[in-house]
Amino acid sequence: MNKIYSNILDMVGNTPILKINSIDTGLCELFVKLENLNPGGSIKDRVGLQMITDAENKGLLKKGGVIVECTAGNTGLGLALAAKLKGYKLILVIPDKMSKEKVMHLEAMGVDIIFTRSDVEKGHPEHYQDLAAKIVSETPGAFFTDQFNNPSNPKIHETTTGPEIWEQMEGNIDAFVAGVGTGGTISGVGKFLKSKNSKINIVIADPVGSVVADAVNTGSYKYENGSWLVEGIGEDHIPGNLNLDIIDEGIYVSDKDAFEMLNKLLQEEGILAGTSCGTLVHAAVEWCKLQKTPKKVVTLICDTGNKYLSKAYNKEWLEENF
Ligand SMILES: Cc1ncc(COP(=O)(O)O)c(C=O)c1O
Known part of the structure; x- marks a missing residue:
């Protein structure tokens, strides 16, 4: 940590992982990788x-x-x-x-x-x-650059985000939960983690109205003009960079549950998280609470809540929208 960097681009990645302490996760332990600490504030x-x-x-x-x-x-x-x-x-x-x-x-x-x-x-x-x-x-x-189809997108998660999680958790991980915008994160991290241990569950957290969880859980989907307030995740189609073969399960999360979790993350854990993190952490907690034996679960704080102060952390906006 004493290193002095000579270029801000060298500071991308190698983000820390924090254990969730106060939020009830049943028998499981939940860990969040703080991608909000990247120089541009996101994964x-x-x-x-x-x-x-x-x-x-x-x-x-x-x-x-x-x-x-x-x-x-x-x-x-x-x-x-x-x-x-x-x-x-x-x-x-x-x-x-x-x-x-x-x-x-x-x-x-x-x-x-x-x-x-x-x-x-x-x-x-x-x-x-x-x-x-x-x-x-x-x-x-x-x-x-075409992030929805560019193979460089899942590749960087397969070669950095996934290996970082594996090393930081010292191989002790039972499930990884993430959302899908382009599918790059979950496909890259999921591929790497499954290559280390095929039993690790790869779980998608999807806003209600998006088609991704349906595609995972039922094998088919129909977009019906759904909309959601969380930003960066949820889709009306299956993006080219999403590898459905490595996904085990999709969890549906309402905006209400996502925004309530954002508030909890700030009040109880001190994490000022971006809106999609509410969806991810809510789904991860739901998955944790369904387990009958202790498990270790990792999800992401994809970006900083500083990007959403006028929405998710603004009383008037919340009153207007909920
Ligand atoms: C805040 C946020 N969270 C999550 C994601 C989803 O990541 P991916 O595109 O790798 O599926 C994005 C993507 O745009 C995002 O902006």
């Missing part, structure tokens, strides 16, 4: 940096090039950090429901932001992923 710093590094190594991104991405904000911040230090221009397509703190942070970093609707399905020209693909086709020299 997506890992992905942003790796997608740029791999594109450079493959010759897909040339000096002064333009990077385009569609993002709920955090991947944008991870990309912005690496793009700024490496000298690339960044264009981001962002759904309009995203918190103003994330948008202000991106604006402060000099990113070109294009807002689009969050109430349209994939396949609609204004859906953030479809719009990003269109911008790429119309921008000469643009590189689409």
Whole structure:
């Protein structure tokens, strides 16, 4: 810990794990990996940096090039950090429901932001992923990082996040719980953990209204215009980077339960967590309480609650929305 770093990008990853102490987890012990402590405040710093590094190594991104991405904000911040230090221009397509703190942070970093609707399905020209693909086709020299399909995304979790968890837990882990935005985290971490011990349960925490838990639990799904307030997780389709073969179970979590858990995390554990963490920790606690024997469970604090002060930690907003 006495090390002095010479580049902020070297500080991405190697995040600590904290044991949950006060929240009731039944017979189990619950641990959270604090990805909020990455330099850009989220787990997506890992992905942003790796997608740029791999594109450079493959010759897909040339000096002064333009990077385009569609993002709920955090991947944008991870990309912005690496793009700024490496000298690339960044264009981001962002759904309009995203918190103003994330948008202000991106604006402060000099990113070109294009807002689009969050109430349209994939396949609609204004859906953030479809719009990003269109911008790429119309921008000469643009590189689409495409976090939803880019193999660098699960790869960085398979080679860093997963091994870190395994080492920090000294191999004593029975379940890993995460949400799905692109599927990169759960697919990469899940693949690594299963390669170490195929008995480890890989569990998806999914907002009610999203299709991912249905796809896991029933093998089929139908999107019915569901919407949810937590940011960064939940989908209307199965993203290319989600490897359903390694997932054991999906747990449905309402916004109400997720936001109540956020408050508990702050009041009882002192963790100021981002909204998706409410979904993850609620699902992890639910899984813990169903166990008949003691188990060790790991989940993530994907990002910092500082990004959501105007929403999740604002009384008026909470009263209006619940
Ligand atoms: C806050 C937050 N949590 C979780 C995730 C989900 O991670 P993944 O895209 O690896 O499935 C994201 C992704 O955008 C996110 O922004």
